[in-house]
Amino acid sequence: MAHIALYRAWRPQTFHDMVGQQHIVQTLQNAIREDRLSHAYLFSGPRGTGKTSAARLLAKAVNCERGPTPEPCNECEPCRRIAAGAVMDVVEIDAASNRGVEEIRDIRDKVKYSPTEVRRKVYIIDEVHMLTTEAFNALLKTLEEPPAHVMFMLATTEPHRLPPTIISRCQRFEFRRVSLEEQAEWLQGICRQEGIEAEEEALVYIARLSDGGMRDALSLLDQISSFSDGRVTLQGATEATGGLPAEQFSRLAAAVRDSNASAVLAEVDEMMRAGKSADKCLEQLMHYFRDLLLAQLAPAASASAGRVASPAELKGMAEGFPRERLFAIIDVLNRYQSEMKYAAHPQTMFEIALLKLCTDSNSADGSSSGAAASRATAGGGGAEVQQLQRQVAALERKLEELQRSGIAIPSEGDSSSGGRSGGGSAVRGGGNGWGGRGSSGAGSAPKAARQRIKLDPFVASRGSQLALQAMGKWPQVLARVKEERVTVHAWLVDGEPVAYADDTVLVAFRNSIHRETTEKPANKQVIEKALTAVMGHPTELATTLQKEWQEALAGGSQAQAGQPEELQLATEDGASPPSEPLVDEAYKLFGEELVVIRDE
Incomplete structure (x- = not known):
């Protein structure tokens, strides 16, 4: 696949390339300078944030001919061979496919032998949470007191599944999601190096879809650039990833705002004919209404919101929705998104969710109270009468509910x-x-x-x-x-x-x-x-x-x-x-x- 080539080309080769993980990089480099390296490290965090890459860089740094050095040179024989995976003393194991006790016993038997090609023997165990209980028990003693020439580096996306006895014997580093700004800036630099013409809005869109993972961002960038012949545009990115254009979001939101059920069904039909999946459309629509809410509550957060539409367009659309109704819309969409996972006909659930938003437009307290307030202001002296009428109507409704629930109303x-x-x-x-x-x-x-x-x-x-x-x-x-x-x-x-x-x-x-x-x-x-x-x-x-x-x-x-x-x-x-x-x-x-x- 083409995106694998781009990811390999831009895989971190030095600690400087670790985007968004400066706190971890600084800690590891200081440990190398002061010769205070631990015998076991645990790297945990979301996928695509650089856990395995950091383990490979640390293996190169401790085995570099100019080191141990805070920054591998990538020129000496050990650095080049470790990067190519050709050093037998640097072993990388996928615990998802090698999770049994026999594989761990094999490691335990071999750690006592000195390295033959480099300075220190390194074992990188990826997705370590997949090991069985017996395998963890076999690893425990070796992990606690390994020979001086051995280092263990464990990587996982689910640290809570590791036994506490394993975690307590490692130095633990939490890798965080890369921020939207850092991702967009890094992708822009890659586009300049690779000669790819890219719109800034398209890079922000890619960063948003990657959910903080640089590996996913690079994969999406290569996929979209191949789709659009080397020119990355927002429209091309939307089409290549199966997203919805901003204009369609606006039309759908306007139909919901106006309680226009016919227009809503027409938009849904157009999405389905374009090959969109109902669950993905519902998810993206929920993000769009979330952006409308942010446009009201925090207009200055447009950069971190990852919006598809322009801030001016969002601001104009947000003015047509009371704040309470936006909260209610997001709540309804979230509830139907959960139910859609088990639905036999997701498109029907999507249509019902949107029709419910149209019919529930009058249920939001914000819209009714805002209209009542405006009428009271215009009515002048009749405002108090209208308020009393509303209070009497509310009391009558409560009285009927009490009678239906079985509480006697004495005369x-x-x-x-x-x-x-x-x-x-x-x-x-x-x-x-x-x-x-x-x-x-x-x-x-x-x-x-x-x-x-x-x-x-x-x-x-x-x-x-x-x-x-x-x-x-x-x-x-x-x-x-x-x-x-x-x-x-x-x-x-x-x-x-x-x-x-x-x-x-x-x-x-x-x-x-x-x-x-x-x-x-x-x-x-x-x-x-x-x-x-x-x-x-x-x-x-x-x-x-x-x-x-x-x-x-x-x-x-x-x-x-x-x-x-x-x-x-x-x-x-x-x-x-x-x-x-x-x-x-x-x-x-x-x-x-x-x-x-x-x-x-």
Whole structure:
């Protein structure tokens, strides 16, 4: 491949050629000058940042005929032969393909022999994290106390996969990604040396795609220069790498801004006909909106942003998007990018993501609040009225959500009567049977006491004939829920119906997660619809945990045995609940615990 030739031609030959790693170069050169070289080094960092190149340069520096020297001469026989890989005492191993214990044992057996061609024997192990546990154990002793004539240099992109015992025996150097400015400047110098005519915007684009790796940048430069016959332009770079031109980004962003779904679909169709991949287009579009956000928040960071479009064009486009909407757009694109990895039809996911951006244009608080503020300023005296109307509408929405979630909204009569009674009356709640029953006037009562009082009506009526009939219909309810929505049925089967009172079925769950999911308004609506159909009259759902229900049962038994005054509070007229002969006989035969037989 052509780009390999260019990379080999511009592979670092001296420490001076190590772009962006000056801190590492200075440390290694000082160690050579002061004769304080370590027996083992660990070079870690992203791919293409010079880890293996630094290891080769260090091998040349310690074996140079003029050295050890801080800068290899590249003219003597050892330097030239090490660069060509022809010295048997400088061994480079790829741990990805030689990861077994046998290869490491072979190294351990050979390190004791003195070098035959150069001053020091050097072992360079690339991608060292790929070694097996047994291989690391075999390397450990040799790495800790190697002979004086041996040096180990380990290179890896994933240092966290190395055993701590290996890391602790090496001097570790972290190679960083090369900055955008350093890469662009270095590529410009290479283009001058190679006689390649290149636009500055194209070199910045290449540097951005390389993600801080000089090796990837050189490969892209050679690929693009071959594509465009020695002249590197931004348009040619975009076409050669499968990117999108800035004009297409602008048209797509304008369509999203204007909520023009037809224009969005037309742009997507044009991208697909041009052979672009949906996931790559989505990724680049997310970067474009990120650049729009930077154009608003940090206009001076244009040099480090790696933008495809010109700063003036980005600034004009960014003015059409509120800041909050840009954050929302990036969040949506990022979410769909994650889902696209597992999608059978990525193009469909890409279209849905863009259509969602068009339909969600009014959901961003920034745009609506900005428009409202402008209308309030223009309206003068009517601004306060409009603000009050918005507040009232928001309160009404919250009130509806509370009612749907099952919290009782007391009327004036309820609030006054609630102040007289300490609890015990079974008050019908809005959508949750136990949430609005037996509310005590003291809002600061302990949590356990509130739960016992709320469950009192169910404890009192759990053995009634009506309750037993309702419990017997539970399998039919489960069947209807399963037909309506299987996912809700999967959560509901964890619960067990334990009581029935005031047209409300109480279901006890073993797991709080199952209970909370069942209580969601959409799921609860499905269940109550099935209950109403089976029972023949409007029926609601109430939920609790098995532990809370058992505590309520224990409290009810104590009240019957030695606390008659609490039992009187649980009824409106103070009288004991009437006994049922059938229920008493059932207690004698089966006990007090309710057993429900499910037909799976």
